[in-house]
Amino acid sequence: MDKQKLEFLNAKSDEIRKILIEMIGRLGVGHVGGSLSAVDLLTVLYYDLAKVDPKNPKDPDRDRIVMSKGHAGPALYAALASKGYFPMEEIKTLNQAGTNLPSHCDMNKTVGVDMTAGSLGQGISAAVGMALAGKMDKKDYRVYAIIGDGESQEGQVWEAIMLAGNKRLNNLTIFLDNNKMQIDDYVDNINSVEPFDKKCEAFNMQAIRVNGHDKEALENAILQAHKTTDKCTCIVMDTIKGYGVPWAVSKGVGSHSFSISEKEWREFCNKEND
Amino acid sequence: MQDIKELREIYCDSLLQMAETNKNIVVIEADLTNCIKTGRFKAAYPDRFINVGIAEANMIGVCAGLATCGKVPFCSSFAPFATRRCYDQIFISVAYSKQNVKIVGTDPGITAELNGGTHMPFEDMGIMRNIPNMVCIEPTDASMLKSLMPQIAAYNGPVYLRIMRKKCEQIYGDGAEFDMFKAFTLRQGSDLTIFASGIMVSRALEAADKLKSEGIYAEVINVYTWKPIDEETIVKSVAKTGACVVAENHNVHNGLFGAVSEVLAQNCPVPAESVSVKDQFGEVGKIPYLEEKFALRSNDIYDAAIKVLKRKK
Numbered sequence: 001m002d003k004q005k006l007e008f009l010n011a012k013s014d015e016i017r018k019i020l021i022e023m024i025g026r027l028g029v030g031h032v033g034g035s036l037s038a039v040d041l042l043t044v045l046y047y048d049l050a051k052v053d054p055k056n057p058k059d060p061d062r063d064r065i066v067m068s069k070g071h072a073g074p075a076l077y078a079a080l081a082s083k084g085y086f087p088m089e090e091i092k093t094l095n096q097a098g099t100n101l102p103s104h105c106d107m108n109k110t111v112g113v114d115m116t117a118g119s120l121g122q123g124i125s126a127a128v129g130m131a132l133a134g135k136m137d138k139k140d141y142r143v144y145a146i147i148g149d150g151e152s153q154e155g156q157v158w159e160a161i162m163l164a165g166n167k168r169l170n171n172l173t174i175f176l177d178n179n180k181m182q183i184d185d186y187v188d189n190i191n192s193v194e195p196f197d198k199k200c201e202a203f204n205m206q207a208i209r210v211n212g213h214d215k216e217a218l219e220n221a222i223l224q225a226h227k228t229t230d231k232c233t234c235i236v237m238d239t240i241k242g243y244g245v246p247w248a249v250s251k252g253v254g255s256h257s258f259s260i261s262e263k264e265w266r267e268f269c270n271k272e273n274d
Numbered sequence: 275m276q277d278i279k280e281l282r283e284i285y286c287d288s289l290l291q292m293a294e295t296n297k298n299i300v301v302i303e304a305d306l307t308n309c310i311k312t313g314r315f316k317a318a319y320p321d322r323f324i325n326v327g328i329a330e331a332n333m334i335g336v337c338a339g340l341a342t343c344g345k346v347p348f349c350s351s352f353a354p355f356a357t358r359r360c361y362d363q364i365f366i367s368v369a370y371s372k373q374n375v376k377i378v379g380t381d382p383g384i385t386a387e388l389n390g391g392t393h394m395p396f397e398d399m400g401i402m403r404n405i406p407n408m409v410c411i412e413p414t415d416a417s418m419l420k421s422l423m424p425q426i427a428a429y430n431g432p433v434y435l436r437i438m439r440k441k442c443e444q445i446y447g448d449g450a451e452f453d454m455f456k457a458f459t460l461r462q463g464s465d466l467t468i469f470a471s472g473i474m475v476s477r478a479l480e481a482a483d484k485l486k487s488e489g490i491y492a493e494v495i496n497v498y499t500w501k502p503i504d505e506e507t508i509v510k511s512v513a514k515t516g517a518c519v520v521a522e523n524h525n526v527h528n529g530l531f532g533a534v535s536e537v538l539a540q541n542c543p544v545p546a547e548s549v550s551v552k553d554q555f556g557e558v559g560k561i562p563y564l565e566e567k568f569a570l571r572s573n574d575i576y577d578a579a580i581k582v583l584k585r586k587k
């Protein structure tokens with residue numbers, strides 16, 4: 001990745017993080033940690049590799065992006081808002097009565113959201129369905145699904161991975177946001193999902209492990225998935241919950257959902273007043 | 275009012291108390307320990323506590339297996355994930371297999387607030403009520419939960435418990451006693467009966483106050499156990515009042531209105547009105563917005579009462 005592109009993508013991920021923190025900050029509370037850990041991937045997808053067009057969000061030939069860990073809706077909304085899928089003003093309505101931006105992703109409410117999620121484990125199956133439909137229709141769109149490491153304790157995740165592996169869905173890329181934490185504790189202290197890459201390989205998939213905040217590594221891994229013709233790819237992204245916002249990272253497991261003060265978000269966003 | 279405990283505190287207090295004498299009580303969670311706050315149980319009895327991770331279907335199956343070995347598992351999650359997400363496991367491994375598992379679903383109906391539609395259960399009691407032998411209870415407040423917990427633990431069979439996690443309005447005094455198989459008559463009346471459950475009980479009392487100020491006397495009955503339902507109390511009341519309103523934080527289909535109507539249609543048909551969610555999905559919002567949106571306010575109970583009185587000959 002050339003320097004110019006990297007700088008552009010870094011500027012975009014900074015912007016998305018600011019939108020995200022302002023959005024949750026204005027409401028006062030929300031799923032901060034798991035939203036932040038997915039931002040670098042969303043930046044690479046929306047600003048680099050995914051074939052999507054904010055002006056044509058229902059294009060049947062578009063790439064699909066499924067946020068299976070639906071509580072990270074705010075990260076997706078921030079990316080969509082920065083891309084211009086809907087007016088930036090709307091971010092002020094997160095979780096307010098009658099909003100188009102509910103806490104969990106809703107394909108019928110938010111322009112640009114490809115699948116409803118919130119009950120963990122379900123989005124990835126829908127992504128498999130989208131990839132199968134692409135094969136049936138001989139279309140060349142790609143499907144990207146983002147799952148959580150805690151989410152991967154759901155049996156359904158493995159049902160989906162087994163099918164994707166066996167059907168050799170090379171048009172589907174699954175991203176594990178491996179931030180090592182869930183609500184109660186570290187994932188390893190509860191019920192480890194590792195070695196995730198080895199498990200995927202055993203399920204007839206290609207697995208690539210990367211630093212999920214290294215955009216160049218992410219790009220390379222995705223390009224490798226594109227090149228692979230006979231396998232579905234899982235990209236295990238080692239990430240840090242809350243990445244990019246020091247006071248979120250320092251909360252550790254507590255970064256999952258917490259309150260943000262007006263002072264905190266305004267400082268982070270360099271927004272003294274409206 | 276200030277020193278009322280959160281329902282989850284009562285829940286864990288009771289578990290701890292019972293666990294002392296009943297070695298078989300075990301607690302199983304699915305990554306919402308920090309929400310139901312059973313961490314104190316984990317600390318006191320680390321070898322009788324299991325966090326299975328985010329795997330509700332597995333949680334239910336594991337509980338069933340534990341129960342076959344004589345354990346009395348109490349497991350929990352947000353109500354949709356404790357019921358809908360693992361329905362067949364509950365049906366087959368727990369109920370059909372006659373296993374003694376206690377399932378706790380939290381954040382009922384509009385109390386799910388900002389978690390929105392995916393997390394807002396208006397159907398949990400309905401689907402659980404449809405499983406043979408499943409006892410379905412929605413305790414009204416902290417005092418009631420405290421009184422019912424030992425009975426639920428002592429009862430040999432599957433129980434679904436629908437509770438708010440946090441503080442809820444106190445209806446009953448500290449130390450009040452309840453029978454898990456009976457309804458509780460909160461107020462005597464002669465003109466109509468209001469059956470209510472959960473957060474609708476305080477709203478029903480408010481509506482009854484307003485009706486009383488207009489010379490209409492409503493009997494208010496708290497039906498906290500939806501199944502098996504206390505037929506005797508229900509029939510006796512409507513035989514006297516001749517009309518009823520049923521108020522629930524739940525979908526109209528297969529909920530408390532359905533349960534009460536089944537009893538009335540067979541035993542004592544009278545005009546009945548329903549205050550409930552009308553076949554809709556939930557959405558994000560705070561309670562004041564949601565109770566208006568879904569018409570679950572005390573005024574809605576009042577209006578339903580006026581309507582049913584017009585139908586009463």
Ligand SMILES: Cc1ncc(C[n+]2csc(CCOP(=O)(O)OP(=O)(O)O)c2C)c(N)n1
Nearest residue numbers: 034118119120148149150151181182183305
């Ligand atoms: C089926 C289901 N069970 C429980 C929950 C509650 N819940 C929401 S987020 C979460 C933890 C998710 O952990 P992880 O997948 O690792 O997400 P991240 O760390 O990226 O936020 C839980 C248990 C849910 N949304 N769906």
Ligand SMILES: [Mg+2]
Nearest residue numbers: 149150179181
């Ligand atoms: Mg995680």
